[in-house]
Amino acid sequence: MEDHHTASHHEGHKVGFWRKYWFSTDHKVIGIQYGITALFFLLFGFILMLLMRWQLASPGIEIPLLGALTPEMYNQFGAMHGTIMVFMGIVPLAVGAFGNYVVPLQIGAVDMAFPRLNMASYHFFFWGGVVMMASFFVPQGAAKAGWTSYPPLADIETMGQTMWLWGMVLLITSSLLGAINFLTTIIQLRTEGMTFFRMPFFVWAQFITAFLLLLAFPPLEAAGILQLADRLLDTSFFLPSGLVTAEGPLEVSGGGSPLLWQHLFWFLAHPEVYVLVLPAMGIVAEIVANNTRKPLWGYRLMVYSLIFLGFMSFIVWAHHMFITGMGTAISAFFQVTTMIISIPSVVILSALFITLWGGSIRFTTPMLFALGFLPMFGIGGLTGLPLGLAPTDIPLHDTYYVIGHFHYVVAPGTILALFAGIYYWFPKMTGRTMNDTLGKIHFWGTIISMNGIFFPMLIQGMAGVSRRLFDGGLAYSFSEPVLEYNVFMSISAAALFLFQIPFIINFFQSIRGGRKVEKANHWDATTLDWSATPTPPVPHGNFESVPRVYRDPYEYSVPGSGVPFLSQDTAPPAAPSDQILEEVEA
Amino acid sequence: MELQIPYEVTPRRDTGVNNAKLGIWLFLASEVMLFGGLFAAYIFLRMGADAWPGMETFDTHEMATRADQILSVPLATLNTVILIASSVTMVLSWASLKMNNFKGFKLHMGLTILLALGFLVVKAFEYGSKFGHHVYPETNIFLAIYFVLTGLHAIHVTGGIIVNAYFWGPGTKMWLNGNAHDKAHFTNRIEVAGLYWHFVDLVWIFLFPMIYLV
Amino acid sequence: MAGEMTIEEVKKHVRVYLYVFGALLALTLVTVAVSRFDVSIGPALVIALVIALVKGALVAMYFMHLISEKQVIMWVLLSAAAFLLCMFALFISALVDQEQVALLMHVA
Numbered sequence: 001m002e003d004h005h006t007a008s009h010h011e012g013h014k015v016g017f018w019r020k021y022w023f024s025t026d027h028k029v030i031g032i033q034y035g036i037t038a039l040f041f042l043l044f045g046f047i048l049m050l051l052m053r054w055q056l057a058s059p060g061i062e063i064p065l066l067g068a069l070t071p072e073m074y075n076q077f078g079a080m081h082g083t084i085m086v087f088m089g090i091v092p093l094a095v096g097a098f099g100n101y102v103v104p105l106q107i108g109a110v111d112m113a114f115p116r117l118n119m120a121s122y123h124f125f126f127w128g129g130v131v132m133m134a135s136f137f138v139p140q141g142a143a144k145a146g147w148t149s150y151p152p153l154a155d156i157e158t159m160g161q162t163m164w165l166w167g168m169v170l171l172i173t174s175s176l177l178g179a180i181n182f183l184t185t186i187i188q189l190r191t192e193g194m195t196f197f198r199m200p201f202f203v204w205a206q207f208i209t210a211f212l213l214l215l216a217f218p219p220l221e222a223a224g225i226l227q228l229a230d231r232l233l234d235t236s237f238f239l240p241s242g243l244v245t246a247e248g249p250l251e252v253s254g255g256g257s258p259l260l261w262q263h264l265f266w267f268l269a270h271p272e273v274y275v276l277v278l279p280a281m282g283i284v285a286e287i288v289a290n291n292t293r294k295p296l297w298g299y300r301l302m303v304y305s306l307i308f309l310g311f312m313s314f315i316v317w318a319h320h321m322f323i324t325g326m327g328t329a330i331s332a333f334f335q336v337t338t339m340i341i342s343i344p345s346v347v348i349l350s351a352l353f354i355t356l357w358g359g360s361i362r363f364t365t366p367m368l369f370a371l372g373f374l375p376m377f378g379i380g381g382l383t384g385l386p387l388g389l390a391p392t393d394i395p396l397h398d399t400y401y402v403i404g405h406f407h408y409v410v411a412p413g414t415i416l417a418l419f420a421g422i423y424y425w426f427p428k429m430t431g432r433t434m435n436d437t438l439g440k441i442h443f444w445g446t447i448i449s450m451n452g453i454f455f456p457m458l459i460q461g462m463a464g465v466s467r468r469l470f471d472g473g474l475a476y477s478f479s480e481p482v483l484e485y486n487v488f489m490s491i492s493a494a495a496l497f498l499f500q501i502p503f504i505i506n507f508f509q510s511i512r513g514g515r516k517v518e519k520a521n522h523w524d525a526t527t528l529d530w531s532a533t534p535t536p537p538v539p540h541g542n543f544e545s546v547p548r549v550y551r552d553p554y555e556y557s558v559p560g561s562g563v564p565f566l567s568q569d570t571a572p573p574a575a576p577s578d579q580i581l582e583e584v585e586a
Numbered sequence: 587m588e589l590q591i592p593y594e595v596t597p598r599r600d601t602g603v604n605n606a607k608l609g610i611w612l613f614l615a616s617e618v619m620l621f622g623g624l625f626a627a628y629i630f631l632r633m634g635a636d637a638w639p640g641m642e643t644f645d646t647h648e649m650a651t652r653a654d655q656i657l658s659v660p661l662a663t664l665n666t667v668i669l670i671a672s673s674v675t676m677v678l679s680w681a682s683l684k685m686n687n688f689k690g691f692k693l694h695m696g697l698t699i700l701l702a703l704g705f706l707v708v709k710a711f712e713y714g715s716k717f718g719h720h721v722y723p724e725t726n727i728f729l730a731i732y733f734v735l736t737g738l739h740a741i742h743v744t745g746g747i748i749v750n751a752y753f754w755g756p757g758t759k760m761w762l763n764g765n766a767h768d769k770a771h772f773t774n775r776i777e778v779a780g781l782y783w784h785f786v787d788l789v790w791i792f793l794f795p796m797i798y799l800v
Numbered sequence: 801m802a803g804e805m806t807i808e809e810v811k812k813h814v815r816v817y818l819y820v821f822g823a824l825l826a827l828t829l830v831t832v833a834v835s836r837f838d839v840s841i842g843p844a845l846v847i848a849l850v851i852a853l854v855k856g857a858l859v860a861m862y863f864m865h866l867i868s869e870k871q872v873i874m875w876v877l878l879s880a881a882a883f884l885l886c887m888f889a890l891f892i893s894a895l896v897d898q899e900q901v902a903l904l905m906h907v908a
Contacts, residue, residue: 025589111589113605180612187872188593188605215883218616219623225738226627233723235730237631255640255727259898260630263891264623314883318894327897330890540589602870611873615880622884626891633895659832666828674821677863681817684810784863791855795848799835 031101082147108191128170205282292359365439369420380408401461432514445499452492531567
């Protein structure tokens with residue numbers, strides 16, 4: 001790293017508002033843009049969920065301002081809740097925001113490898129989001145065929161589905177450009193001494209995530225192109241011959257296969273699950289190591305598990321399709337790979353638990369969220385095992401059990417980790433800390449009410465309540481014993497909403513009014529994002545001088561070092577043994 | 587005023603490549619998966635089809651048993667030759683820059699663009715003759731595949747033409763007004779544009795036998 | 801490709817490009833000629849695929865310089881190729897397996 005950082009200082013004052021905040025090429029500004037936009041979408045998707053829960057708890061009762069929910073509206077909210085949360089909320093927050101902001105800082109890079117491409121990724125994401133939101137206002141409303149958009153239903157859907165596809169094309173383009181940028185940045189721009197096995201676990205997680213995005217998204221794009229052709233050019237890629245709808249036989253050539261969509265969709269969407277989870281694991285690993293003041297237990301093992309996980313995630317997808325009439329041989333293959341892929345996840349989770357052992361844990365707000373992630377993700381993973389085996393999946397599929405399972409992975413799992421990340425890096429971004437008391441209220445309220453929403457779903461699902469019922473199961477006598485949970489879940493959902501208010505207040509209030517950090521390395525962390533940059537970092541360039549890396553990522557409490565922690569850029573003392581040798585030789 | 591990103595032009599020592607080179611290959615890897623997904627769809631649909639291509643031929647009105655009874659193999663062969671030739675001129679334009687021969691670059695890059703335009707013209711004739719016979723993507727699943735795959739490929743060709751035209755015209759400023767470092771940068775850019783262009787050629791090399799011949 | 805090449809070396813490369821051009825043209829003619837004979841679908845597919853693979857390899861190796869490319873790029877391409885092959889293999893076996901199920905149900 002020679003003289004790359006010199007030209008960075010004499011700008012920043014003269015540029016106007018739009019250049020500085022909207023068309024910025026600085027990875028930190030882009031990260032914050034992603035973060036704010038994604039948080040907005042998360043809130044919006046959350047409100048859709050509240051409306052659906054209102055309907056499920058009290059079917060047909062009018063919602064203030066909106067009136068009673070129609071089945072069409074319910075289906076729109078369901079489809080868009082999934083799409084918004086996955087593609088416009090969590091992925092942009094986990095990858096776009098945290099990845100963009102933190103990865104270059106942690107590897108000692110002045111920016112991403114392609115800053116203008118980075119800006120373009122954000123704008124593709126933003127306009128993809130705009131198209132999705134606009135689809136609520138077209139005739140007959142937004143997409144109603146679920147976030148998975150299964151044909152034939154999706155093929156014969158209303159205009160909202162076409163908007164959904166165009167929106168997805170933009171979001172996929174954004175993710176692909178982002179993935180190319182992350183991979184190039186991590187491979188090419190690591191500072192001197194930052195070898196692959198000295199990279200913080202968070203960077204590794206983003207690295208594997210970017211690989212998954214790069215190679216798994218294009219098949220969905222292919223599927224999206226085919227579905228667009230079906231809708232706009234009247235082809236029949238996903239329409240079998242002789243299909244009859246409520247309006248009579250469909251006038252298409254037929255000869256296509258609805259299962260083709262499911263294969264292409266899940267080829268993306270299973271790796272996508274890991275795209276949702278891996279960055280969360282990365283955030284948790286950083287925070288756990290920092291707050292136990294210990295190195296991560298089994299760092300290399302965790303990295304190898306991560307790589308293995310990434311590879312395996314490409315060959316497990318059809319466990320989403322056990323009830324499509326799949327043959328037994330191929331279903332046996334996918335059951336085996338699914339069982340195998342649970343092993344590396346367990347290894348990572350166990351390593352994080354073992355890291356806690358014997359640590360002097362600081363119960364800061366980010367640490368609370370990170371600790372909350374561990375058991376919640378555990379429940380999410382364990383409830384997934386019965387779904388990975390065909391005999392147990394067949395009765396459970398399409399029930400609330402599935403909803404409960406993956407929400408445990410993504411909501412109390414990933415979202416808690418993302419909150420942890422916000423509390424952890426907020427001081428880095430703003431130079432001010434968030435309020436601890438409000439943060440703790442937020443944590444306890446969130447984790448309790450989230451469990452209140454999702455645990456009863458597992459029970460309802462095992463009772464056989466279908467996940468697609470507009471009335472929450474009212475029409476079926478077998479769901480009667482578990483019907484009262486609907487009210488409990490909806491009250492929990494409302495409580496979850498109330499407990500986000502302290503967070504929102506805390507977030508906005510702390511930007512200007514939070515306590516100023518006393519030192520750049522606010523958490524006494526070893527990684528370069530805290531140890532080598534000012535807080536907040538230098539605009540366009542990050543570092544006052546580009547750091548050099550001398551050690552492993554988590555050298556906390558190193559015996560005999562005499563200091564609480566050794567950051568990665570701490571130069572080793574002139575080795576005494578060498579001196580002695582020299583003296584002896586002299 | 588722009589921030590200087592390391593390894594924009596010169597390769598990094600341990601990886602041996604510069605950023606743009608790695609970036610374009612990553613992009614091409616994703617393109618491999620995009621077209622791979624479509625090829626997989628093609629295999630899936632064809633294996634599941636009762637008849638292939640499954641429609642009447644234009645002249646005899648019997649059921650076609652082969653794709654070349656519906657599609658024009660001579661035109662497609664011509665297009666294959668055109669695209670391969672454009673790939674050669676593309677690599678020659680890069681080699682000219684390596685030999686510091688700017689005129690050679692202009693010539694070969696110009697030829698590449700012309701050949702690419704020729705490809706699109708032939709393609710347009712092909713599509714036109716199908717439409718003339720009232721044959722559209724919706725006619726059957728074989729034609730759906732044909733139009734979507736070749737259409738997506740044609741979009742890629744168009745993108746390549748735009749990029750190459752930029753480097754043939756306004757993009758040359760970097761070479762003409764620049765120092766040795768800028769010239770090396772420009773040569774890298776042509777190499778990267780070339781990698782994309784060869785990939786478009788490569789996709790066609792698989793599309794051609796798959797759709798027209800087998 | 802390493803940045804430092806002498807003009808002589810580039811000229812040698814250019815000669816290779818022209819040979820490759822010739823080979824590509826010849827292979828195009830061969831694959832079209834073979835398709836003129838009424839070969840049954842199995843062998844026809846194999847022949848067409850082998851020729852396409854050879855042509856593709858020539859373009860990738862020489863025009864795209866993969867033959868002398870760095871390890872990191874090989875890794876990227878190998879992983880993409882591996883996942884692509886997995887996808888093809890699993891798509892095909894899922895379909896074949898399913899057809900067998902349909903057949904069994906038909907018999908029953």
